[in-house]
Amino acid sequence: MYNPTDILLLHRQPSRWLGALIILLTLLGCMALYRSALPTLPSLLGVMGLWVYCVWIWPRQVSLQHADSVTGLRFDSEGWHVLRRDGSERGARLLGDTYVSALLTVVRLRQPDRWLPVSVILPADAASEDSLRRLRLRLRFSRQRWAAAE
DSSP: OOOGGGOEEEEOOOOHHHHHHHHHHHHHHHHHHHHSSOOHHHHHHHHHHHHHHHHHHIIIIISOOSTTSEEEEEEETTEEEEEETTSOEEEEEEOTTOEEOSSEEEEEEEOTTOSSOEEEEEETTSSOHHHHHHHHHHHHHOHHHHHHHO
16 A cells, blocks of 8 residues: 655755855864964964865755765665666665764765765755655654664
8 A cells, every 4th residue: 555654855055054064064163273282384284185075065955065974864665765867766775874863964875886885965944844854754763764774
């Protein structure tokens, strides 16, 4: 029998909170390197590394403009699926280190064709309230979560 609550579709949108947090942490890291007792060259290399990482992560997690960025998640009878900006959809397995709270949800998924797991960072403004609430409920209380995490 078809039950509409068994299907979860979450469309992700760009997050202002995540962007502000990434910039704030990058600036704090740069100030920590500036105030440290490191020589100038390693300190400058560390600052450059922080900004390169910030520029690399921005289109993938904040603005969602990169072709490989995750723009949605779907859960149905076949399991978890990752929806990407380029239109592709791949099956995935939920990992046990997924983090769920009211302000931040980090969904960690393993795709069979990828070496590294996929992390989807979802602050409170990254999707509609209803879809985030349904996702958090599914992740906290679903039996399939624990079966997939083993």
